[in-house]
Each structure stands twice: as C-alpha cells, then as structure tokens.
Amino acid sequence: MTLVRMTQNMLSHQSFSGMQSAMDRVAKAQEQLTTGRLINRPSDDPTGATTAMRIRSSLSNQQQFVRNADDAVGWLDQTDGTLSTMGDQVSRARDIALQGANTGAMGPEARAALATEVDQIRAGLISSANAQYLDRPIFGGVTAGSKAYNPDGTLADPTTIGAGAGVVRTIAEGARVRIDVEGPDVFGTSPNSVFDRLDALSTALKTNDQAGISAAVDGLKTDGDRIANVRSDIGARTVRVENARSVADSATLTLKNALSEVENVDLAKATVELGLQSVAYQAALGATSKVLQPSLLDFLR
Secondary structure (H helix, E strand, O other), X not given: OOOOOOOHHHHHHHHHHHHHHHHHHHHHHHHHHHHOEOOOOHHHOHHHHHHHHHHHHHHHHHHHHHHHHXXXXXXXHHHHHHHHHHHHHHHHHHHHHHHHOXXXXXXXXXXXXXXXXXXXXXXXXXXXXXXXXXXXXXXXXXXXXXXXXXXXOOEOOOXXXXXXXXXXXXXXXXXXXXXXXXHHHHHOOOOOOHHHHHHHHHHHHHHOOHHHHHHHHHHHHHHHHHHHHHXXXXXXXXXXXXXHHHHHHHHHHHHHHHHHHHHEOOHHXXXXXXXXXXXXXXXXXXXXXXXXXXXXXXXXX
C-alpha cells in the first residue's frame, strides 16, 4: 500500500486552488447577471459564439433588406404621387384641347387664354419631371445631375437618361427590383413627347389651327394612357417591395429571438446560480479556515 504524505504546503495549495475555482464560478455568474449575456467572450462557449456570429450575419443582411425596401418604397411613393399630379395635368390639357376644338364658341381671345393655361400646364409638367427623392431626380435614371429635364423640355443628360440603366435595390437574397422610371418612358421622346405636344397645342390655339388642336386631343390621350400604365407598373413594384419588407421584418424578428436564446441569460436562473455559487464559496472559505490553522511547529517539521 502506497502512502502519500500531505505536507502543509500541499494542503494549502489545494485549498487555495479550490477556493480560486469557486471564486471564478462566482465571478462568472455575477458577470452573466450583470451583462445579461451568457456569452461575453468566445471562450465562454465556442460553439455558441460561432452560432451567434452566424445569426448576427444573417440578421445584418435582413436588416439591410428592410432598409433597402424602405428606401425603395419612399422612391416609389414619390414617383406615384408625382405621376398622379401629372396625369391630372395632362387630362386638363386634353380638356382644353377639346374646348379649343369647339369652333362655334371660341373666339381669338378665348383661345389665347386657353393657350396661356396650356403654357402653364407645360411649365408645371417640366417642373414635376424634375421632382427629386433624397436629392436625386426620380425620372433621371442614374444621371449624376440634379435634374432630368431642361426648362425647354429637353433631356438634361441624354447620354444616361433613357439609356436603360435603372436604379435598383436588393430587397431579398438574389431579388433586385428597379425603383425608378426614366423620363422618356413616362413623357415620350422628342418630337412626340408630352412637352412637344403641349407646345404644339399652345401654338395651334393661338393660330386657330384646328388640325393641330385635333391632333393634340389624340396625342394627349396617348400621353395620359402612358402615364396611367406607368402608374400601374409602379403600383405593382410597390406591392412587391412591401411584401419583401414584410418577409424581411419577420425574418429579423425570428433571428433576434434565436440570438436571444443563444446569447441572453435567464435572469431568474442566473440569480439562483449566483446565490448557489456564493453560498458554495462562503462554505469553502469556512471549511478552509478550520482546516488550515498552521502554527510555527508546522513549518519547523
């Protein structure tokens, strides 16, 4: 039978080691209760820390999708509101053309007044065509300029506006949606744009050109239908973006709950754990103080 002699130094070392371990457990429980987190450093739970990092990465992606969708909805809403106003203006211009075509009730002064109103409608349409969202022209595509149309109704940047390079947002994994409409797709292209048509109508009213007025009636109907079709397309895109935002919101909530399960501490359980570890530590201190009572003779042996 092998006998192991326990010296005072060995006994003290083991006692202090045990008390240090108990103190570490108390400190860990206290840290978790203070921070409210189970994982305060990767060494606390390497597997959990890896899972948390993956969840955080997915959560960041979903939150970015939500931000992209919010920006897209803002842009689309601005476009829809502007198109609504422009559609009303084009409809009013067509009513004026129909009124001007009534030769029996229109004198030169009345037609001149109608021409003045048409000029104002045209100026208003050009102003609306330069509407902006976050300092970018909503009908300017990817142009770097601050406006889509010049005061005379011509494109401000013909090299980029109408080139087909649209403004897009990523609203889900692998899902990108175009949120802009370029000016030529809404207002037509020269010499048959709505601005050219209104200019021709104004001239026809001033000169009593019945053929020109009649042509404007048909042309403005085409312009109004085109604007209505674009509004329908914008509405469909808005629905798609809002659905994607709803999905991203739900995914964000789910991921936050999953992250909470991995990282966050159960406060009630942590409180009980801290109490148990504190009692164990105090008991270890009491037992050690009774066992380790060395005297001078212990060190002289």
